[in-house]
Amino acid sequence: MKRRWISWWIANIIWIILFIVGTAVVWTREVDGAGVTQTPQLKLLAFIVLLIAFAFPLIIQIIWLIVNFKANKRVL
Template sequence: MKLWWLTSFLWLIFFSIVALIIGFRKVDGSGLEQTSELRIVAFIILGVIFIFVLLCQLVFLYFALKRKSNSTYGR
């Protein structure tokens, strides 16, 4: 469980930093000036990746809790 909390915290920090970078940058990696539309698209892509990672984390948590409860009852 400690590993799950640590990875969740690291993912949260990672997504927060990337969101701040997207929000404050003036020029993206290809050299284009960041417009509101490009910034929104970047946030949508980041959101989709965040949802995917969140679902993976929740599936891992489900199996970790299931395993922990099975070992508690002596199965």
Template sequence: MKKTWMIVSIVEIFVFVLLSFFIFTRKVDGSGLVQTPEVKMITWYVLDVPFVLLVIVQVVWGIIIKKQR
């Protein structure tokens, strides 16, 4: 179970870094809007919300794994 937790954590971090890189390197979004630094930060904050929820789930999952030992 701990191995699964570690793999999920690594995949989660990789996806977050990849999406963050994509947000900050693109010049124009899908609708044709030019990406200013302010718009990039707002988009990044919107990306952060689900990942914060995932981190909370990961921490709870890690605590449960530790207690089972």
């Protein structure tokens, strides 16, 4: 039971760190990989794409959280 929660927290911390690093890269770069100068509108669009990319792991983490709660109720 405890391993499940520790794994969940470690996975969340990793995803949060990856999201923060990705956001920092998007907002601090002046030119993207294609050589296009980044305007605030393009940075916002890139950030929205990053949010969409992180929606799938978020859904998985929420399902994992629900499973952890149900498993805890079964043990108690």
